[in-house]
Amino acid sequence: MSSPVLISLDAMGGxxxxxxxxxxxxxxxxxxxxxxVRFLLHGDEAAIRAEMTRCGLTDQVCxxxxxxxxxxxxxxxxxxxxxxxxxxxxxxxxxxxxxEAAAVVSAGNTGALMAISKLLLRMSAPGLERPAIxxxxxxLRGVTAVLDVGANVESDAEQLIEFAIMGAAFHGAVHxxxxxxxxxxxxxxxxxxxxxxxxxxxxxILRERGEGLNLxxxxxxxGDDIAKGxxxxxxxxxxxxxxxxxxxxxVARFISALMKEALTSSVSAKAGAxxxxxxxxxxxQKIDPSTIxxxxxxxxxxxxxxxxxxxxxxxxxxxxxxxxxLGRSDYLSKVKESFSRLGAVMEQPAPxxxxxxxxxxx
Amino acid sequence: MSSPVLISLDAMGGxxxxxxxxxxxxxxxxxxxxxxVRFLLHGDEAAIRAEMTRCGLTDQVCxxxxxxxxxxxxxxxxxxxxxxxxxxxxxxxxxxxxxEAAAVVSAGNTGALMAISKLLLRMSAPGLERPAIxxxxxxLRGVTAVLDVGANVESDAEQLIEFAIMGAAFHGAVHxxxxxxxxxxxxxxxxxxxxxxxxxxxxxILRERGEGLNLxxxxxxxGDDIAKGxxxxxxxxxxxxxxxxxxxxxVARFISALMKEALTSSVSAKAGAxxxxxxxxxxxQKIDPSTIxxxxxxxxxxxxxxxxxxxxxxxxxxxxxxxxxLGRSDYLSKVKESFSRLGAVMEQPAPxxxxxxxxxxx
Numbered sequence: 001m002s003s004p005v006l007i008s009l010d011a012m013g014g015x016x017x018x019x020x021x022x023x024x025x026x027x028x029x030x031x032x033x034x035x036x037v038r039f040l041l042h043g044d045e046a047a048i049r050a051e052m053t054r055c056g057l058t059d060q061v062c063x064x065x066x067x068x069x070x071x072x073x074x075x076x077x078x079x080x081x082x083x084x085x086x087x088x089x090x091x092x093x094x095x096x097x098x099x100e101a102a103a104v105v106s107a108g109n110t111g112a113l114m115a116i117s118k119l120l121l122r123m124s125a126p127g128l129e130r131p132a133i134x135x136x137x138x139x140l141r142g143v144t145a146v147l148d149v150g151a152n153v154e155s156d157a158e159q160l161i162e163f164a165i166m167g168a169a170f171h172g173a174v175h176x177x178x179x180x181x182x183x184x185x186x187x188x189x190x191x192x193x194x195x196x197x198x199x200x201x202x203x204x205i206l207r208e209r210g211e212g213l214n215l216x217x218x219x220x221x222x223g224d225d226i227a228k229g230x231x232x233x234x235x236x237x238x239x240x241x242x243x244x245x246x247x248x249x250x251v252a253r254f255i256s257a258l259m260k261e262a263l264t265s266s267v268s269a270k271a272g273a274x275x276x277x278x279x280x281x282x283x284x285q286k287i288d289p290s291t292i293x294x295x296x297x298x299x300x301x302x303x304x305x306x307x308x309x310x311x312x313x314x315x316x317x318x319x320x321x322x323x324x325x326l327g328r329s330d331y332l333s334k335v336k337e338s339f340s341r342l343g344a345v346m347e348q349p350a351p352x353x354x355x356x357x358x359x360x361x362x
Numbered sequence: 363m364s365s366p367v368l369i370s371l372d373a374m375g376g377x378x379x380x381x382x383x384x385x386x387x388x389x390x391x392x393x394x395x396x397x398x399v400r401f402l403l404h405g406d407e408a409a410i411r412a413e414m415t416r417c418g419l420t421d422q423v424c425x426x427x428x429x430x431x432x433x434x435x436x437x438x439x440x441x442x443x444x445x446x447x448x449x450x451x452x453x454x455x456x457x458x459x460x461x462e463a464a465a466v467v468s469a470g471n472t473g474a475l476m477a478i479s480k481l482l483l484r485m486s487a488p489g490l491e492r493p494a495i496x497x498x499x500x501x502l503r504g505v506t507a508v509l510d511v512g513a514n515v516e517s518d519a520e521q522l523i524e525f526a527i528m529g530a531a532f533h534g535a536v537h538x539x540x541x542x543x544x545x546x547x548x549x550x551x552x553x554x555x556x557x558x559x560x561x562x563x564x565x566x567i568l569r570e571r572g573e574g575l576n577l578x579x580x581x582x583x584x585g586d587d588i589a590k591g592x593x594x595x596x597x598x599x600x601x602x603x604x605x606x607x608x609x610x611x612x613v614a615r616f617i618s619a620l621m622k623e624a625l626t627s628s629v630s631a632k633a634g635a636x637x638x639x640x641x642x643x644x645x646x647q648k649i650d651p652s653t654i655x656x657x658x659x660x661x662x663x664x665x666x667x668x669x670x671x672x673x674x675x676x677x678x679x680x681x682x683x684x685x686x687x688l689g690r691s692d693y694l695s696k697v698k699e700s701f702s703r704l705g706a707v708m709e710q711p712a713p714x715x716x717x718x719x720x721x722x723x724x
Contacts, residue, residue, distance in 0.1 A: 040652035085469035094722060126686040140616060150550060153558050188512060188604040196515050225610025238603055239558060242550040244724055246585025254502060254589035255617050255649065262645035272637030276624070283624035285677045287617065 004036040005327050007320060008101035010092040012070045013108025015310045018043060021107070022051035022314025024307075025062060026239035030322045031314075040065055040095055041192050043088040067091055071112045073309065080112030081119055090115060094119050096302040102327030103303035105294075105319050107311055113304065114151060114297060121302040124332075125339045127158045131297035132238070133306065134170055135245050136322075137230030137305055138286055143170045143182075146226060147298065148238035149245045157201035157236035158346075160185060161213075164206060165338040166298040173329035174322055179213065181232035184221030186240060194220065198237070205346075212345045213338060294319030296326060298335075303327055330357035365412035366398040367689050369682060370463035372454040373405035374432045375470025377672045380405060384413035386669075386678025387424060392681045393676075402427055402457055405450040410682075429453055429465060433474045435671065439598075442474030443481055451475060455482050458664040464689030465665035467656075467681050475666065476659060483664040486694075487701050489520045493659035494530055494600070495668065497607050498684075500648050501591030507533040507543075508588060509660065510600035511607045517599035519563035522547060523575075526568060526661040527700040529595035530577055536684055542576070543594035546583030548602060550562070556582065560599070567708075574707045575700060613648050656681030658688060665689055676711055 005039035011021045021041070028034055038061055041048050045066040045171035051060055057284055070088040071080045085092045089108050095101040097120045106113050114131055123131070145167045152159060164183050171181040187195040192203065203220060210217035221230050223244060236244070265274035273280070285291060289308065293315035297304040303326045373383045383403070398422055403410050414424055421460060431449040433442045445627060447450045449539040451470050457463040461480045467477050476493055476606055485493070494510035507529045514521060523525040526545050533543040547565055554565065570577035583592050598606070626637035635642070647653060651670065657679035659666040665688045669681035 051509075138616075139620060153550065153556075186516065186605060188601055223605040223610075224612030224615070226609055227612035236605075239550055240605055243548060243585040243598075243602055244605055247588055247606045247610055248585075248613045250586030250589035251613045252617065253586070254500075255614065257502060258645045258648055259621075259642075262641040265641045269638040269641035272639075272641075273636040275634030275637065276631040277634075279624040279627045279634075282627075283620045286620055 002327060004038070005103075005324060006038050006040060006101045007323050008040045008083035008092045008104040009042065009320075010104070010106035010108050011041040011048050011212045012088040013113075013309075014307065014316075015073070015107075016053045018047045019184055020311065020313055020316050022048060022055050022057065022062070023313035024311075024320060025057060026055040027313045027317030028320040028324075029061075030234070031066065031317060032324075034324075037195065037324055038270060039063065040092070040101055042067060042092045042095075043070070046056060051311045065091060065095075068207050071109055073109050075109060077111035080109065080268065081115050084112060085108055090116055093302075095119055095352040096304070099163040102171065103305060103323035105305045105316075105323045107307035107319075110150075117300055117304045120298040121304070123299055124301045124335060125162050125299060127156075128299040131299045131304070132165060132166060133295045135241075136175065136232075136292045137226055137245075137248075138210060138292060139227050141229030142233055143175045143228060143292075144229055144232055145175065145199055146234045146236070146241055146245065147150070148236065149241040149295065150238050152238040154239065155198065157188065157198050157205060160198065160202035160237070161205060161342065162299065162339070164202075164215055164217070164233065164304060164333055165213065165342065167235060169331050169338065170298060170326070171232045171336045172334075173331040174325045178231065182216045182218050182281045183210075183233040183235060184218050184225065184231035186226075186234050186236035186244070190220045190222065192220075193298055197214040207245050209345045209348070212348075213341060225271050228326075250290070256284075264272055276289070290315030291318060292301055293323040296322060299334070303332065321335055365690060366400070367686060368400050368402060368463045369689065370405065370454045370457040371467040371687050372449040372451045372466070372468035372470050372614075373403040373410050373684075375468040375475075375671075376669065377435070377469075378530055379410045379483055380413045382673065382675055382678050384410060384417050384419065384424070385675035386682060388417040389675045389679030390682040390686075391423075393679060396686075396688075399686055401425065402454070402463055404429060404454045404457075406430065406433070423630060427453060427457075433471055433703055435471050437471060437474055439473040439477035442471065443477050446478055448476060452482075455666065458666070459483055465667060465685035467667045467669055467678075467685045469669035469671050469678065469681075471666060472512075474667060479487075479662055479664070480673060481668045483580045483662040483666070485512075485661055486663045486697060487524050487661060489518075489524055490661040492660045493666070494525055494528060495657045496529060496660055497603075497657055498537065498654045499588055499596075499607075499610075500654060502590050503591030505533075505654075506588060506594055506596055507537065508598070508603055508607065510598065511598050511603040511657070513659070514600040516601065517560065519560050520569060522560065522564035522597050522599070523567060523704065524661065524701070525597045526564075526577060526579070526595065527575065527704065528697055529578045530691050531598060531700065532658060532660060532688070532695075533594045535693040537685045538594065538700075542578045544578045544580050545572075545595040545597060546580050546587065546593035548588075548596050548598035548606070549582040549584065550582065552582045564597070571707045571710070574710075575703055586623075611651070627704045652677030653680060654694045656684040658684060663694070665694065
């Protein structure tokens, strides 16, 4: 279960740099085991060393790779690609490219992380222009993977199908390996004729050919199906996915603010809150962003996990957990195999008649 | 303040028909005054009469217009247009077309309501293909109008600008007449170069020409800005808007379910919940769908308000409130004036240089 694995970390990335990254390693080891997991920390040696001492981490667990160079949080992707060579971000990704590390985690500049990852690792499918970011969304039934949540502003049918393949492999590797993950495409209704051309075509192809791709495709789902956990993987373009994710974050914060206001509005409400505190705390944990932090960039020939720039040690530790689980899984080979099968499946002639196709896909 | 106004109701529409529609009238009168407001109720006379008796409503307030014919909740729009003449839905809209009623409310089949409204009332702008549905979204600062939330799956820049005009007129008429409403376009980031072509072009035009249209345009907003109440009006295409709205509903229900679970998980949590009950109730009211029920169909030459099919009397009463406020306001003439100004503004040559345009729009 716990084969040795090496994770590459951009120690300078994020709003806080080494204090959060190194404390994130400690938090990961404390809460998620960490047996057989070692780390390469790229960045300022003195700063990293100081944090390692503070966190009680030895050179056996954390190996420092010094560099003075850092990609700024507001550098444009093109600029970061030109000037970024030798930076902590660049070197952290290069360790994956060289086959030294199984995965890289960075809380740094998202645009730069995507651009340099794409440059060094290359995309794993011809249809993909940019990596897709996947979010792990807490639901009534567990965790649903939603992708793309931000990278690909417009996505054609083939890209949506690639998202389905990558999302299913991700969900299987990280969230629930038991059953093949169920998949839905996000739309404004569940009827076949709803939505724009791209989602309708992707729906038609997955209905007709999903079985040949080993995908458990269930059809269209709507916005409220995400939090219901109707399916394990929700596929959408990066524009819609990003807006859905941020809208959800806004609503969660809005309700939290209302709840705080309500539970401090009177003496009896305050007393009630005090009594209910342990239960409310457990509830908050389920929607705490840090328990779901860590969005893999899928579609690259290597595992890259983006941590939120403002994540705390607990959140960073969770991003490490996702990187370790993906790094130890057969995610990459599974995706590669599915992509090669996709080519073959797409080249087959379409099933003879629509009704037959619909019947067999049920 | 309370000029006499006549509201036309499709008494047979919705999951419940007359029991909810008539009780909705009573609820509206109880909670929102209703001085000077009279109703035309279209549908089965006996059923409506029975509910009026039950609710203590007289013929002075409610005038019944009998019809046996009803548009089914699952009839296709084309079918409803062909076969719907003389139905309660059709007659309710026709009363607005004839200038008899100031607005119509229906909890019936959305597709049929849109199609028949468009057929009888016509669109008020050439760029609009279908009416836009506007949602009133509770936020930390009040209520934000979000449109389109479902009718127009794809929207070009000019449509988005029309949504901005209609949304601002709606927000001013119903939610806050004092200051001109601030407007933002929903996007994946706030930088000018983010998003797809349609939102970038609409943003550029509103930046350059928003003042000429009397619009307080603030630029791009992100998903979490909706619940924050960053702007009064959030403009988006119907695909994204529908998914954002339903995603938000799903998240709100998810958090409610977690809260219920938490507050019944132990004896002390239950005791705490009991103490905090009045405060929690006030909080729930703010996110209760029935307190925000009622989505006007904008872009028609007449006021049409869609109530949720499953709304209760309180929710239906709120949809009536929105219809009354829009019906009494200068919403229609304001939109008409802005649309005619839009033509003139769009025909003017673009400002000389981009930088100048950007500077003056700040």
